[in-house]
Amino acid sequence: MKQALVIGGGPAGLMAAGELARAGLSVVVAEQMPTAGRKFLMAGKSGLNLTMDAPQDQLLAQYGGLGPLDAAVRGFDSAAVKEWAQGLGQDVFTGSTGRVFPVTMKASPLLRAWLGDLTALGVDIRTRWRWTGWGEGDGFTFATPDGAVSLFPDVCVLALGGASWARLGSDGKWADILTGRGIAMQPFAPSNAGLSVPWSHAMERVFGQPVKNVAIHGDGQIFRGEFVISRHGLEGGGIYALSPLVRRGVELRLDLLPDWPLEKVVQRLARPQGKTSLTNHVRKAMRLDPARLALLQEFGRPFPADLARLVKNLPLRHGGLRPLDEAISTVGGVATGALDAGLMLRDWPGVFVAGEMVDWDAPTGGYLITGCLASGLWAGHHAAAFARSGRV
Numbered sequence: 001m002k003q004a005l006v007i008g009g010g011p012a013g014l015m016a017a018g019e020l021a022r023a024g025l026s027v028v029v030a031e032q033m034p035t036a037g038r039k040f041l042m043a044g045k046s047g048l049n050l051t052m053d054a055p056q057d058q059l060l061a062q063y064g065g066l067g068p069l070d071a072a073v074r075g076f077d078s079a080a081v082k083e084w085a086q087g088l089g090q091d092v093f094t095g096s097t098g099r100v101f102p103v104t105m106k107a108s109p110l111l112r113a114w115l116g117d118l119t120a121l122g123v124d125i126r127t128r129w130r131w132t133g134w135g136e137g138d139g140f141t142f143a144t145p146d147g148a149v150s151l152f153p154d155v156c157v158l159a160l161g162g163a164s165w166a167r168l169g170s171d172g173k174w175a176d177i178l179t180g181r182g183i184a185m186q187p188f189a190p191s192n193a194g195l196s197v198p199w200s201h202a203m204e205r206v207f208g209q210p211v212k213n214v215a216i217h218g219d220g221q222i223f224r225g226e227f228v229i230s231r232h233g234l235e236g237g238g239i240y241a242l243s244p245l246v247r248r249g250v251e252l253r254l255d256l257l258p259d260w261p262l263e264k265v266v267q268r269l270a271r272p273q274g275k276t277s278l279t280n281h282v283r284k285a286m287r288l289d290p291a292r293l294a295l296l297q298e299f300g301r302p303f304p305a306d307l308a309r310l311v312k313n314l315p316l317r318h319g320g321l322r323p324l325d326e327a328i329s330t331v332g333g334v335a336t337g338a339l340d341a342g343l344m345l346r347d348w349p350g351v352f353v354a355g356e357m358v359d360w361d362a363p364t365g366g367y368l369i370t371g372c373l374a375s376g377l378w379a380g381h382h383a384a385a386f387a388r389s390g391r392v
């Protein structure tokens with residue numbers, strides 16, 4: 001029986017493990033944390049968004065260049081993700097924006113069923129096994145509760161995750177091991193991350209408040225989504241989508257009244273101010289809620305003569321993306337050019353790579369988990385074929 005090793009027990013690794021076991025290989029999953037799937041469980045905390053209910057081309061268009069992972073997502077699209085979850089006994093539903101969730105919203109029932117399925121397939125999950133590199137005879141070496149252990153599998157799938165939320169295991173430390181082996185890597189950077197903003201004291205009264213009905217413009221694109229003013233800056237879906245632009249240094253502008261044409265704002269502001277303060281006049285004339293008014297004051301003071309234009313074109317001054325470890329996902333990792341069409345490392349035959357550890361990007365909306373499941377399945381499938389081919 002051929003031996004397969006999967007390193008990393010997140011969604012990509014578990015998917016690869018199942019595929020390898022179904023192909024008749026003996027499978028060990030090595031996971032450094034005390035339990036598998038910790039980031040997956042965290043993803044389920046605010047509603048596990050498994051995929052986006054969209055036609056295949058629309059789905060693929062959301063990934064900023066998948067390279068060799070493109071075929072993987074074509075082979076395991078949103079319809080397949082839904083079917084897979086249902087196959088594990090988890091009913092799913094599609095929300096109004098097309099996002100697909102398990103009916104329970106959580107990740108734990110799905111993960112439990114999934115791990116049960118893998119156990120039934122004979123997959124051996126070894127936790128507290130941290131991959132440390134390779135040793136004599138090119139074995140994969142691990143720090144385990146019983147000391148250092150080396151494994152010599154016929155094929156291996158690396159599914160080590162990105163470099164955010166290190167406390168859940170996704171610490172990116174594996175990058176040094178692969179760099180040492182000469183594998184082409186891209187530096188990690190935050191994606192789907194909040195924005196740091198060094199607020200003035202005046203903003204403290206709106207910390208925690210949602211910002212609705214605004215548009216953000218950048219690089220000819222318009223983003224409309226809600227976000228929250230936090231102590232450290234701006235957070236939430238409407239901000240996460242901006243990450244690729246922020247990484248490229250694109251200037252961002254807020255439109256605080258995206259549903260009002262400029263003329264309407266001009267007319268409203270031209271109403272007599274009377275004895276009210278300028279702030280109250282501005283608030284009443286444009287019906288601005290406290291959060292939007294605070295943003296106008298923070299980014300717009302001192303107000304220029306042409307205030308109407310500023311309201312619709314307010315510079316969003318920020319200090320860059322929030323730190324890497326806070327990001328929902330990370331870009332960087334194994335360069336797609338280092339992989340062949342089956343996600344095998346060109347310079348390390350028999351070693352395949354899947355999930356967020358590969359350099360690809362996608363917004364929130366279920367695209368991340370879909371990409372991880374699809375690439376895990378694809379890598380597992382090709383690793384099994386490699387083992388069967390006798391090339392090992």
Ligand SMILES: Cc1cc2nc3c(=O)[nH]c(=O)nc-3n(C[C@H](O)[C@H](O)[C@H](O)COP(=O)(O)OP(=O)(O)OC[C@H]3O[C@@H](n4cnc5c(N)ncnc54)[C@H](O)[C@@H]3O)c2cc1C
Pocket residue numbers: 007008009010011012013030031032033036037038039040042043044047048049050051129130131132159160161162165168169170171172173174327328329354355356357365366367368369370372
């Ligand atoms: C708060 C939050 C909410 C999210 N919500 C969603 C969502 O709703 N929808 C969505 O699509 N995505 C969501 N994501 C993103 C999604 O969870 C990740 O993209 C996904 O888990 C990545 O899967 P992966 O298998 O590639 O890596 P991971 O899930 O990170 O798993 C990698 C595993 O490898 C292990 N590992 C690392 N190094 C070693 C080593 N040296 N030895 C042994 N094991 C090692 C880690 O411990 C980890 O368990 C969310 C992320 C966060 C943080």
